[in-house]
Amino acid sequence: MRILTFDEWLEDQDEERTLDDLREEYLRYVERMERKLERRQLKKVERKDKK
Numbered sequence: 001m002r003i004l005t006f007d008e009w010l011e012d013q014d015e016e017r018t019l020d021d022l023r024e025e026y027l028r029y030v031e032r033m034e035r036k037l038e039r040r041q042l043k044k045v046e047r048k049d050k051k
């Protein structure tokens with residue numbers, strides 16, 4: 001899994017929104033994805049610890 005670039009992410013967004021709104025939404029997307037990746041890493045570490 002990887003975090004999309006702003007341009008990649010923008011392709012899937014509604015064209016009616018302002019650029020400022022889109023930037024804010026992208027920042028929220030990046031934060032969510034970073035948290036998700038962190039949780040995955042933690043789970044991998046926990047699995048290794050159990051072995």
